[in-house]
Amino acid sequence: MVEYDFTDAVVFVTGAARGQGRSHALAYAEHGADVVATDICETTAESKYELGDETELDETVELARDRGAEAIGVQMDVSSEEDVEYAVETALDEFGKIDVLANNAGVAPVGSLLEMDEENWDHALDVNLKGMWLCAKHVGQHMVDRGEGGRIVNTSSTAGMVASPGLGHYTAAKHGVLGLTKTLAVELAPHDVTVNAVCPTAVDTPMTGGIVESIDEDIAEIAEQSGPDNLLDDIVQPEDISAAFLWLSSDDARFVTGIGLPVAAGATAL
Ligand SMILES: NC(=O)c1ccc[n+]([C@@H]2O[C@H](COP(=O)([O-])OP(=O)(O)OC[C@H]3O[C@@H](n4cnc5c(N)ncnc54)[C@H](O)[C@@H]3O)[C@@H](O)[C@H]2O)c1
Numbered sequence: 325m326v327e328y329d330f331t332d333a334v335v336f337v338t339g340a341a342r343g344q345g346r347s348h349a350l351a352y353a354e355h356g357a358d359v360v361a362t363d364i365c366e367t368t369a370e371s372k373y374e375l376g377d378e379t380e381l382d383e384t385v386e387l388a389r390d391r392g393a394e395a396i397g398v399q400m401d402v403s404s405e406e407d408v409e410y411a412v413e414t415a416l417d418e419f420g421k422i423d424v425l426a427n428n429a430g431v432a433p434v435g436s437l438l439e440m441d442e443e444n445w446d447h448a449l450d451v452n453l454k455g456m457w458l459c460a461k462h463v464g465q466h467m468v469d470r471g472e473g474g475r476i477v478n479t480s481s482t483a484g485m486v487a488s489p490g491l492g493h494y495t496a497a498k499h500g501v502l503g504l505t506k507t508l509a510v511e512l513a514p515h516d517v518t519v520n521a522v523c524p525t526a527v528d529t530p531m532t533g534g535i536v537e538s539i540d541e542d543i544a545e546i547a548e549q550s551g552p553d554n555l556l557d558d559i560v561q562p563e564d565i566s567a568a569f570l571w572l573s574s575d576d577a578r579f580v581t582g583i584g585l586p587v588a589a590g591a592t593a594l
């Protein structure tokens with residue numbers, strides 16, 4: 325992996341108990357950053373598979389410390405403005421500033437668009453889209469007030485670029501994340517805050533296992549027939565997505581803003 329210098333930087337990571345969020349937290353820690361690892365740590369009524377828990381969040385914090393970082397864990401639900409404000413305040417009390425927001429938390433509770441109910445739709449949009457906005461709003465405001473720039477990296481998906489059967493609400497939210505990213509990039513450019521999105525294809529995380537376990541056979545068949553298919557024949561790992569986060573947060577990417585970067589093994593090429 326490329327060497328970056330995030331010494332003295334404070335990175336606020338959402339969905340950090342496991343999967344890509346944990347990988348991002350540890351990647352920034354390995355490159356010198358201090359880390360605020362946040363997660364809901366609770367499986368909600370609308371979740372169709374288990375989410376991260378408190379023990380996993382504590383493990384992320386310990387693993388970040390093992391890599392030399394100062395790290396804290398904060399439980400919060402990204403879809404609650406009260407929670408987000410509390411987590412940002414806790415981070416600022418502890419570290420005094422936030423340089424990078426790794427806006428990663430998400431859920432994928434499968435269901436076809438005709439059969440899902442309103443709660444299911446609202447939950448997917450609340451976490452995957454409203455949650456990204458709330459975190460960007462409160463961390464972004466801090467970056468503007470501080471006046472020393474910053475980096476926001478949002479997690480979209482290939483489902484932010486093309487259809488994803490069985491995940492219509494998620495697909496709508498992830499397309500929305502790209503719109504949010506572009507607009508935030510325009511609004512925050514005068515403050516030297518760059519805002520970008522990463523669009524992963526299927527990644528080897530508990531979410532992918534959760535989708536496979538909970539998806540209805542009929543939808544799985546439609547998904548199988550309709551793609552998109554990876555062109556490169558290997559499973560993308562969380563670290564592959566962390567590499568894109570590090571680059572977009574680094575000085576090397578100082579003139580990159582407002583983009584959605586597919587880390588998709590070619591899945592969006594056809
Ligand atoms: N896994 C994939 O194939 C894939 C592909 C493209 C994009 N993504 C996106 O990548 C991101 C990370 O997903 P992952 O694969 O690591 O999934 P994951 O389920 O392994 O991890 C997601 C983490 O987010 C947390 N979380 C869920 N709801 C939350 C909430 N309301 N508030 C705070 N934390 C919450 C969970 O507890 C969990 O620890 C998500 O935005 C997801 O949509 C995943």
